[in-house]
Amino acid sequence: MQYHIMFKNLSKSYQSKGAAKTALSDVTLNIPQGEIFCIMGSSGSGKSTLLKILGGMEKPTSGTVYINGANMADYGQQDYDRHRQMAVGYVFQDFNLLEGLTLKENIILPLTLQKVSETEIQKKYADTLRCVDVGYCENNYPEQSSGGEQQRAAICRAIIKSPKLILADEPTGSLDHVNAKAILSTFMDIKERMQTTIVLVTHDAAVASYCDTVVFIENGRVCDTLRKEETAQLFYERIVTVSSKVRGVI
Amino acid sequence: MKNILQRAVRTKAHSSMYIMLTIGIAMFFVYTGLVSNSQMISVMDSIEYTLPVWMTALVCILAVFSFVYYRYLCIYTLDEKMKDYGILVSMGYNQKRISEAFLWIMAKSMLQALLWGLLAGTLIYFIILNILNHVLDMDFHAVPLQGYILVGAVYAAVYLINAASLGNRMNGLEISDMLNYKKLDKSIDYPNLYQNIGFALLAFGLLLLTFKGESYNFASALFPMLSLTASAYCLTMSFSHWFTKIFIRSTPKYHRNLFYISQLRTNYKKYAKLLTGCTIIVIFGLFMMIIDVSLATDDGDHSFEMPYDFTVYMDAVDGDDLKNIEDFESQKGTLLKDTRLVRILDGAIQWEGQEFSRLVHVMPESSYFDLTGKHLGLQNGEIVVLSQIDRNYYDIGTQEENGMEWGFQPPGPVPFLVGGKVYTRTIVKEIWEIVYNIEDQTQRAYIISDEDYEGIVSEAGYDQMKYFISVSSPDSLPTVYERLCEISPVITAKAANLETQAKNKLVVSVLILLAVMLLLFSLVSLILLRINQDISEEKRKYSNLFSVGYTYAQLQGEIRKEMATLFFVPLVLGSFISIMYALLASSRTSLRQVIVTFGVTLLFAAVQYCFYRVATRTLGRQYLN
Ligand SMILES: Nc1ncnc2c1ncn2[C@@H]1O[C@H](COP(=O)(O)OP(=O)(O)O)[C@@H](O)[C@H]1O
Ligand SMILES: [Mg+2]
Numbered sequence: 001m002q003y004h005i006m007f008k009n010l011s012k013s014y015q016s017k018g019a020a021k022t023a024l025s026d027v028t029l030n031i032p033q034g035e036i037f038c039i040m041g042s043s044g045s046g047k048s049t050l051l052k053i054l055g056g057m058e059k060p061t062s063g064t065v066y067i068n069g070a071n072m073a074d075y076g077q078q079d080y081d082r083h084r085q086m087a088v089g090y091v092f093q094d095f096n097l098l099e100g101l102t103l104k105e106n107i108i109l110p111l112t113l114q115k116v117s118e119t120e121i122q123k124k125y126a127d128t129l130r131c132v133d134v135g136y137c138e139n140n141y142p143e144q145s146s147g148g149e150q151q152r153a154a155i156c157r158a159i160i161k162s163p164k165l166i167l168a169d170e171p172t173g174s175l176d177h178v179n180a181k182a183i184l185s186t187f188m189d190i191k192e193r194m195q196t197t198i199v200l201v202t203h204d205a206a207v208a209s210y211c212d213t214v215v216f217i218e219n220g221r222v223c224d225t226l227r228k229e230e231t232a233q234l235f236y237e238r239i240v241t242v243s244s245k246v247r248g249v250i
Numbered sequence: 251m252k253n254i255l256q257r258a259v260r261t262k263a264h265s266s267m268y269i270m271l272t273i274g275i276a277m278f279f280v281y282t283g284l285v286s287n288s289q290m291i292s293v294m295d296s297i298e299y300t301l302p303v304w305m306t307a308l309v310c311i312l313a314v315f316s317f318v319y320y321r322y323l324c325i326y327t328l329d330e331k332m333k334d335y336g337i338l339v340s341m342g343y344n345q346k347r348i349s350e351a352f353l354w355i356m357a358k359s360m361l362q363a364l365l366w367g368l369l370a371g372t373l374i375y376f377i378i379l380n381i382l383n384h385v386l387d388m389d390f391h392a393v394p395l396q397g398y399i400l401v402g403a404v405y406a407a408v409y410l411i412n413a414a415s416l417g418n419r420m421n422g423l424e425i426s427d428m429l430n431y432k433k434l435d436k437s438i439d440y441p442n443l444y445q446n447i448g449f450a451l452l453a454f455g456l457l458l459l460t461f462k463g464e465s466y467n468f469a470s471a472l473f474p475m476l477s478l479t480a481s482a483y484c485l486t487m488s489f490s491h492w493f494t495k496i497f498i499r500s501t502p503k504y505h506r507n508l509f510y511i512s513q514l515r516t517n518y519k520k521y522a523k524l525l526t527g528c529t530i531i532v533i534f535g536l537f538m539m540i541i542d543v544s545l546a547t548d549d550g551d552h553s554f555e556m557p558y559d560f561t562v563y564m565d566a567v568d569g570d571d572l573k574n575i576e577d578f579e580s581q582k583g584t585l586l587k588d589t590r591l592v593r594i595l596d597g598a599i600q601w602e603g604q605e606f607s608r609l610v611h612v613m614p615e616s617s618y619f620d621l622t623g624k625h626l627g628l629q630n631g632e633i634v635v636l637s638q639i640d641r642n643y644y645d646i647g648t649q650e651e652n653g654m655e656w657g658f659q660p661p662g663p664v665p666f667l668v669g670g671k672v673y674t675r676t677i678v679k680e681i682w683e684i685v686y687n688i689e690d691q692t693q694r695a696y697i698i699s700d701e702d703y704e705g706i707v708s709e710a711g712y713d714q715m716k717y718f719i720s721v722s723s724p725d726s727l728p729t730v731y732e733r734l735c736e737i738s739p740v741i742t743a744k745a746a747n748l749e750t751q752a753k754n755k756l757v758v759s760v761l762i763l764l765a766v767m768l769l770l771f772s773l774v775s776l777i778l779l780r781i782n783q784d785i786s787e788e789k790r791k792y793s794n795l796f797s798v799g800y801t802y803a804q805l806q807g808e809i810r811k812e813m814a815t816l817f818f819v820p821l822v823l824g825s826f827i828s829i830m831y832a833l834l835a836s837s838r839t840s841l842r843q844v845i846v847t848f849g850v851t852l853l854f855a856a857v858q859y860c861f862y863r864v865a866t867r868t869l870g871r872q873y874l875n
Contacts (some may be wrong), residue, residue, distance in 0.1 A: 057793075084801075085799035089545065098512040099516055100511065108508075109508050109798060110798050111505075112506060112508055113798075115802060118501050
């Protein structure tokens, strides 16, 4: 079950108020399966844009994205829908749970979009809870839940459909240290159990140090790539050095 | 320095909400003007005697509606600024001063809306009158002074009451409450209670309509309407509560509609007031349209109430008059189908213990025989009351007494006035029958014995006659009329009556159509306004759904569900209520009326459907670009 992603000379520019704004330019990347792949960069550097393109939410201006060798540009509307519905789970900084649904209802929402039977839904929900524990607060509304609970529910919502790819856009950005750490270990756990590829966006070196590969993006360009070969502590120090260097260069 | 404070206190402009308020004021003014115009009242009265009554009821409810709308506007504006005010207060500004400044801002906006509304209202009012005067050749005038006073008073009250409650609300808050102020959850506390009260009021209103009294007055028009409107209020306020229950009953349905349920639990709690407003608008709009169409399609064929084409009134008849009639009949014999010369005196009776002011006809038994060929066999001193109303057409409340059914006066002695002298005779019977021309359906004829009649005539010193003519073909109407004028100056003609009635009918239906258009316009703008207020938040929600895996088609489906709720929940609830009101409130319900009612409802629904389609399309583009 291979799931291999490749970006080739990817560029994206937005048309805002008449002027073109380049968010990504000439990005070439290789994301191996079953890794926690980190994208680091300061805000406005194009991280979210990259994630949106990967998630099938937006299309690149030029360049290609290959998923298992298939060019995404050749996708029809149905393929895009299937990609978003089956293959990708999204996690956001501000959780993006629906405030009118309980945590449980939020979690099973993606399954109700597919033709999944009621028993299957219950079974998958139970499976998901084994990975991430939100069972004790499943009937609470987001408003009544802590940030950590909400983010764990959001992760459940992403993994309940057993996606091949999880895209997490600053998932710890709104959380305190303890909760952030819990979320990261959840991600590592998911990676171990399901061999899911996780692409994680952050500007926090501490978060990046948990990942297998870290890519630095500034002004829409890839500046550097680091692979984790040492302990988290040493990796963290390396990331800090490189990231200040990257910023210094630009 | 002071300038900065002023800028910090200033609220958002919310011009669209104030435009709505202005339109509301203008509408209110136009209606008040029309309802207080005595000429207009008599025109409406001539079409349908209930019209002025429910128009007045409508004005009352519009006043209540303005109050609710303005309250909503104020709270919305204040909620938005509360946190800013908290910051100002925490920096040391005087809380009372800020609340005064806020209320002053609201007062200025209200004044502006009032002035513009009155201006627009005056313009609309005079445009309506001018259209009616020129196109339909009517003669309406009068400045709606009462309108200005009433509108000014009502809106002053609306402002003052709201200002007082807002002032209390602001001054009662701690600084920390203001700083952490979250928009109040506008949902109601006891949705179950609301739901039950709603259904109870609905039943009560329907009950009032079914068992209404025989007389149609302000109360009998207002109370069912008020009860039904209040029920609509309760049902729409608790709408999200009972509507969610429908979806939660079966699991597949529940799962298929998760997002919609989420919207019901959040947005539609917030939208409750909007739905209520829209429902009330639908109730009135639809009801007025039903009236309008049934007026316009009414063929006006009341000829059974007017068996003769002309009635010639002859007071103090002498030999010359009789000679004239003889000549007329011999000259125009071929043009005439039927003529009757009968003796009928004008009399008056007391009504509800007051002076002799209510008119009756007094006729001898022989005249009744001339007209109908029926004998009554009256004794001296007896009266048979003739009510010229078709009992199949009018719903007449009657009572039984001593074996006699009566609807006008109970059996027993009754005094009446003829030629300045009061006579007392005894009512023994009442008959319902169309016998001769009569304009005022409530005017009765007292039939007395011939001997009695001769006695009264000789005491009064004069006799009166009515000469009834039917022509053989409508072409001869002008000729016959011309000749009749030589006999007596007082002639009423059926054709002429119908003509003015038709014109009056047109006046009223134009008025109503205009009003319905205004209502429909305000309904749609109310909905669009609300959608517009939330567009950015909703857009975020939808793009969030997209990332969860919704396809475009599924998102489009969700938008359709939401718009259907906004457009059709008020329609279904409102049309149910107004159909019930239309069918039950009127004294007579014919098949034609039923057809008109449902036809108009369908038409209304079709218009709503078009708006629904437009809204769905537009939002689809907005949310899913
Ligand atoms: N929809 C859009 N329209 C115009 N400009 C955009 C849009 N989305 C992102 N951008 C611009 O693209 C750049 C990259 O944005 P983004 O990927 O969100 O950065 P970040 O690394 O902070 O996630 C920013 O300069 C942003 O202003
Ligand atoms: Mg971002």
